[in-house]
Amino acid sequence: MAxxxxxxxxxxxxxxxxxxxxxxxxxxxxxxxHDPDAPVSTRREFERRRTDAQEGDPGAGFRCC
Structure with missing residues (x-):
């Protein structure tokens, strides 16, 4: 089972x-x-920045179209 x-x-x-x-x-x-006192973005903010970065770099291969 393990x-x-x-x-x-x-x-x-x-x-x-x-x-x-x-x-x-x-x-x-x-x-x-690396910086324990830094404010942490919410998951929503993090995902928005990540998506914007992916869409801003069409050569990175994140999207097919």
């Missing part, structure tokens, strides 16, 4: 990395390590 749970966690991790869902947690962790 192997099945480990396999499930691995799949969940992979999907979160693939879809970018874990990017906000990485952002918060990085900010807290």
């Amino acid at each position: 192997a099945v749970a480990r396999w499930g966690r691995g799949i969940r991790w992979y999907v979160r990395e693939l879809t970018g869902e874990s990017a906000y947690e990485r952002y918060v962790g990085h900010l807290r390590r």
